[in-house]
Amino acid sequence: MDLLNTLVDKGLRREPPTREEALAVLDTSDDDLLDVVAAAGKVRRHWFGRRVKLNYLVNLKSGLCPEDCSYCSQRLGSKADILKYTWLKPDEASKAAAAGVAGGAKRVCLVASGRGPTDRDVDRVSDTIKTIKDQNEGVEVCACLGLLSDGQAERLRAAGADAYNHNLNTSEATYGDITSTHTYADRVDTVHKAHDAGLSACSGLIAGMGESDEDLVDVVFSLRALDPDSVPVNFLIPFEGTPLAKEWNLTPQRCLRILAMVRFVCPDVEVRLAGGREVHLRTMQPLALHLANSIFLGDYLTSEGQAGRADLEMIADAGFEVEGADRVTLPEHRAASGGCGSHEDAGCGSHEDGAGCGSHEGVGCGSHRDDAGCGSHEGAGLCDSAAVPPVSEPRTDLVAVRRRGAGTDLAPNA
Numbered sequence: 265m266d267l268l269n270t271l272v273d274k275g276l277r278r279e280p281p282t283r284e285e286a287l288a289v290l291d292t293s294d295d296d297l298l299d300v301v302a303a304a305g306k307v308r309r310h311w312f313g314r315r316v317k318l319n320y321l322v323n324l325k326s327g328l329c330p331e332d333c334s335y336c337s338q339r340l341g342s343k344a345d346i347l348k349y350t351w352l353k354p355d356e357a358s359k360a361a362a363a364g365v366a367g368g369a370k371r372v373c374l375v376a377s378g379r380g381p382t383d384r385d386v387d388r389v390s391d392t393i394k395t396i397k398d399q400n401e402g403v404e405v406c407a408c409l410g411l412l413s414d415g416q417a418e419r420l421r422a423a424g425a426d427a428y429n430h431n432l433n434t435s436e437a438t439y440g441d442i443t444s445t446h447t448y449a450d451r452v453d454t455v456h457k458a459h460d461a462g463l464s465a466c467s468g469l470i471a472g473m474g475e476s477d478e479d480l481v482d483v484v485f486s487l488r489a490l491d492p493d494s495v496p497v498n499f500l501i502p503f504e505g506t507p508l509a510k511e512w513n514l515t516p517q518r519c520l521r522i523l524a525m526v527r528f529v530c531p532d533v534e535v536r537l538a539g540g541r542e543v544h545l546r547t548m549q550p551l552a553l554h555l556a557n558s559i560f561l562g563d564y565l566t567s568e569g570q571a572g573r574a575d576l577e578m579i580a581d582a583g584f585e586v587e588g589a590d591r592v593t594l595p596e597h598r599a600a601s602g603g604c605g606s607h608e609d610a611g612c613g614s615h616e617d618g619a620g621c622g623s624h625e626g627v628g629c630g631s632h633r634d635d636a637g638c639g640s641h642e643g644a645g646l647c648d649s650a651a652v653p654p655v656s657e658p659r660t661d662l663v664a665v666r667r668r669g670a671g672t673d674l675a676p677n678a
């Protein structure tokens with residue numbers, strides 16, 4: 265396909281596609297899907313080889329947010345039955361972080377619900393960053409605390425943060441449809457503040473909120489213009505008790521096309537497969553590793569992911585390798601300019617759960633998995649758990665609220 269050859273050539277040159285070419289990727293047919301994945305996979309391998317960076321979310325403060333982001337289970341008025349708790353103490357957060365690091369994560373993403381931190385909150389998180397860095401040698405720390413006021417990014421940087429995450433989530437034109445308590449411009453401003461403070465900027469999107477192809481292309485081009493080092497791609501987890509609970513409009517094929525489009529627009533950036541992968545990609549997750557070079561290990565902010573061990577097995581089975589702490593994530597030209605995902609002091613991105621804050625929510629699920637299934641079919645007939653709904657039906661059964669790890673007495677999933 266001429267389109268794909270053109271996009272591969274451009275991706276290898278770090279040249280963006282035209283807007284029409286990006287739209288054409290989203291408009292390809294299922295018959296062309298493997299060709300699309302193969303083409304974007306060439307760009308991914310050129311810049312990132314077969315490495316997969318693992319990131320680990322620690323939800324420092326969960327629920328009870330005064331903001332009204334409609335995709336978020338922690339929003340004002342949310343009826344979702346999520347864990348709700350106030351700030352974890354530094355040692356509690358560090359213990360959770362250590363579980364992720366032991367599972368292979370090289371970056372820890374510290375997320376807190378809320379519009380943005382107070383100066384006292386920045387002090388708290390600074391203590392937590394220092395504790396985590398003291399107790400987990402070489403780990404990258406990304407903070408995701410919402411909208412930043414003047415001087416806060418600099419203070420986080422001074423405390424040892426490597427990166428700051430704040431997602432744009434959707435296009436400027438539709439931003440007001442999903443949130444009324446802050447603006448798209450507020451979000452852009454915070455990404456600039458992170459950049460200006462020398463933090464590695466992480467900013468991404470949430471797909472599946474009812475947006476058009478044009479909206480998706482708009483937000484991805486807007487992200488490219490912000491020049492983040494990492495771009496988390498979340499797929500909406502429609503939580504019961506939130507306004508978007510009925511927005512089940514993604515298929516595995518659609519998710520793969522979106523990821524391919526993001527890779528073509530942001531060829532040399534860390535593209536992170538974030539919340540919702542287990543719910544929407546399901547058994548097609550391994551194909552997404554040909555497009556994204558980074559994932560979250562284990563659970564999300566308010567929802568459970570597939571078992572950390574299953575993540576590691578998936579990476580190995582698909583022929584990829586977990587990126588070690590001794591490797592620089594970003595290509596040399598980006599890492600040299602101070603980008604993240606790289607040097608010893610780079611950072612992350614994600615409060616969301618997939619989504620970044622604005623993102624903190626949680627997109628994200630997956631959990632059932634380890635405890636689903638009867639574990640006994642071999643040989644015999646089908647058990648009840650084999651009565652899986654047809655793929656055309658919403659897989660509400662795959663959304664599981666997080667009940668373990670940070671904020672609980674149960675061990676984290678890593």
Ligand code: SF4
Pocket residue numbers: 329330331332333336337338339340376377378379410620621622623624625
């Ligand atoms: S995304 Fe962040 S700011 Fe928005 S409601 Fe959720 S926790 Fe609050």
